[in-house]
Amino acid sequence: MTVDADPGARAAADPNQLRQVLYNLLFNALDTQPGGGAVRVSVAAPRPDSGLTLTVEDDGPGLPAGLGDTIFEPFVSTKETGVGLGLSVCRRIAESHGGTLTAVARSKGAAFTLALPPARPALAH
Numbered sequence: 602m603t604v605d606a607d608p609g610a611r612a613a614a615d616p617n618q619l620r621q622v623l624y625n626l627l628f629n630a631l632d633t634q635p636g637g638g639a640v641r642v643s644v645a646a647p648r649p650d651s652g653l654t655l656t657v658e659d660d661g662p663g664l665p666a667g668l669g670d671t672i673f674e675p676f677v678s679t680k681e682t683g684v685g686l687g688l689s690v691c692r693r694i695a696e697s698h699g700g701t702l703t704a705v706a707r708s709k710g711a712a713f714t715l716a717l718p719p720a721r722p723a724l725a726h
Contacts, residue, residue, distance in 0.1 A: 602627075602640045610646040610653035612717035618694045622702070625687040626657040626713050632680065633661030633711075652700075652719040656712055664706040672704055691715075 623642075630640045638660040646653050664672060664679070671677050673692040678685035688702075691713075695702040700717040 602642065604642045604644075606642075606644040607646050607653075610644050611720040612653045612698075612700075613720040614698050614717055618698070622691045622694050622715055623655070623657075625691050626715075629687065629713075630657050630659035630661065630711075633659055638710075650719050652717050655715040655717075658707070658710060658712040660710040663709065664704060664711050666706070668706075670704075673702065688713075 627640065627642070634640075639658075640660075641656075641658045643656045643658075644653055645656075668677075668679070672679070673688050674685075675689040676685040677689075688704075692702045695715055695717070698717055700715060702713065702715050705712045705714070
């Protein structure tokens, strides 16, 4: 696994919920490659004070053609033993923070990107 993180990337997010999103995305990426494969995580700030994007990419079999956004609906799974709640929970967490979670099928593997708005400056008392 490789990690590329921009130390200046900041977002207003509940750390436990963000941890849950990252856990689910990483688990899915690793689960699609039982024989091993590459997983890449990147955290970036597209522009200063623009929030952050967190992307998890893998070299697994990718997403089935035509699946689109239904992958984020409850009880939709591409796994034989999957319940289909992980990605729907992740999207709900993203949206509750004013962000988005998107999926992109690639020629080899898939990429999931969480985009969160910037952290708000602290108010002076």
